[in-house]
Amino acid sequence: MSQPQSIASLVLPAALAFFSFLVVHIAAWQVLAPERKSVALLSTLALAAYPASIVFCEFVFDLAVWQHLWTSLPCFAFLVVVYFHFYFGVDRSLSIRILQELVESDTGFVTLEQLDAVYPKQDMVSRRVAVLLDKGYLEPRDAAYACTPRGRVLVRLALLGKRLYNLSATG
Amino acid sequence: MAVTPEASPVALAVVLAPVLVVGHIVLVRWMRDTTLGFVHLFLAFGLYGGTWFAVAAAWWGVSLTISQMIAGGATAGFACLAYMQVFSLVCRGFSLRILVDIHRCGALDVPGIMREYSDGHGIDWLVEKRIVVLERMRLIERRQDGLALVKPQGVWVGRMGGCVKDVLKPGQGG
Numbered sequence: 001m002s003q004p005q006s007i008a009s010l011v012l013p014a015a016l017a018f019f020s021f022l023v024v025h026i027a028a029w030q031v032l033a034p035e036r037k038s039v040a041l042l043s044t045l046a047l048a049a050y051p052a053s054i055v056f057c058e059f060v061f062d063l064a065v066w067q068h069l070w071t072s073l074p075c076f077a078f079l080v081v082v083y084f085h086f087y088f089g090v091d092r093s094l095s096i097r098i099l100q101e102l103v104e105s106d107t108g109f110v111t112l113e114q115l116d117a118v119y120p121k122q123d124m125v126s127r128r129v130a131v132l133l134d135k136g137y138l139e140p141r142d143a144a145y146a147c148t149p150r151g152r153v154l155v156r157l158a159l160l161g162k163r164l165y166n167l168s169a170t171g
Numbered sequence: 172m173a174v175t176p177e178a179s180p181v182a183l184a185v186v187l188a189p190v191l192v193v194g195h196i197v198l199v200r201w202m203r204d205t206t207l208g209f210v211h212l213f214l215a216f217g218l219y220g221g222t223w224f225a226v227a228a229a230w231w232g233v234s235l236t237i238s239q240m241i242a243g244g245a246t247a248g249f250a251c252l253a254y255m256q257v258f259s260l261v262c263r264g265f266s267l268r269i270l271v272d273i274h275r276c277g278a279l280d281v282p283g284i285m286r287e288y289s290d291g292h293g294i295d296w297l298v299e300k301r302i303v304v305l306e307r308m309r310l311i312e313r314r315q316d317g318l319a320l321v322k323p324q325g326v327w328v329g330r331m332g333g334c335v336k337d338v339l340k341p342g343q344g345g
Contacts, residue, residue, distance in 0.1 A: 007237055007238050007241065010177070010238050010241070010242075011241065026338065026339065029339045029340060029341065030340065034340070034341065034342045037339075037341055066175065067175065069175075070175050070177035070178040070181050070242050071177045071238055071241055071242040071245075074181055074184075074242055074243075074245035074246040074249060075241065075242075075245045077245070077246075077249040078245040078246075078248045078249045078252070081248075081249050081252040081253055081256070082252060084256070085252060085255070085256065087335075087339075090331070090332050090335045090336065091336075091339075091341045091342075092265070093332075094265070094297070094298065094301045095301045095304060095305055096328060096329070096332040097332070098301065098302065098305065098311075098318070099305070099310065099311070099320070099325055099328050099329035099332065100329045100332040100333050100336075101329075102311065102318060102319070102320045102325070102329055103320065103325075103326055103329030103330055103333065104329075104333065108319055108320040108326070109314065109317055109318070109319040109320075110317050110318055111315075111316050111317035112316060112317060112318070113316075114317070115317075115318065121285060121294045121295070121298065122281060122282075122285065124265070124294070125269065125281050125284050125285055125288075125294065126281055128265055128266045128269055129269065129281060129284065131266065132266055132269065132270065137270055138270070138273065141278045142278065143280060144278040144279050144280040144283065145273055145278060145279060145280065145284075146273060146277065146278040147270060147273055147274045151270050151273075151274070152274060154267065154270055155270050155271050155274040158261060158264070158267050158268075158270070158271050159271065161258075161261035162261065164196055165196065165199050165200075165258070165261065165262070166199060166200050166203070167261070167262060169289045169290060169292055169296075170261065170262055170263070170264070170267075170268055170271075170289060171263065171264065171265060171267075171268030171288065171289040171297055
């Protein structure tokens, strides 16, 4: 197996892009209202960080994009997808929220009633319904909610996936 | 734009991506044990990664460079984690399941969604399912009428969740 001259220079743009993405993401999340901290904005920040890093590396380290693109782009994409798993896991996971409530209880013990008081099931649902309404997947109908055409497309895909993987109860 | 030697392993990982998807579907349908959870997925990762490495080794042999392995490995890693995200959404997606139940029932209010969740299993079933997974991972255990942390790993995960939320302030989450 032959050793290339500069592996570091091939992955440097990915590392810089990921680092700058994290810095901008953390800074932006300090000032933005919770409802604006969306998947779309997070993805946009990630997509903007890579070209910015390419330009930076071109001018500062004299690294032409064609020299590193095929290594730095997959490495950056990999780092971003790892981070997205981590971020959405922490932000949305019920399991992590349960563990968090247990840690914050001092004794490391909570009754199911106490858990329901600090983490009401109705809030779990309401929070998600609000996002689905905001994204146009649901619409209000007679004091309830119904799927929009956009929502129905997602439902069809979900049902296709359920059939494909032969899943019984999902969610 | 010049095509460097790292482009071929990336292209190979992209071309072989159907091995991951098809391999996973076949494994899920063949090994019907539902308690296996995501085990099928990791087997499919192994199948895909192994196929990539076998083809790359056969194709390039000793001329396969470390930079080519990094490029191909990162592409395969990205494909695996992106696919895992999609599968996780179909299998465990809370919001997607709410949409499916609303579609099934025509229209639902919040109490209706809680009652009809996952084909009528109800929202209590979902919380119970998550508690069972945490128990199975031996992070928590049931004591009398409540839940208790049993391992330092559970404390670390809970603290990490709290720290990340302190820094990023995404709201209470969950």
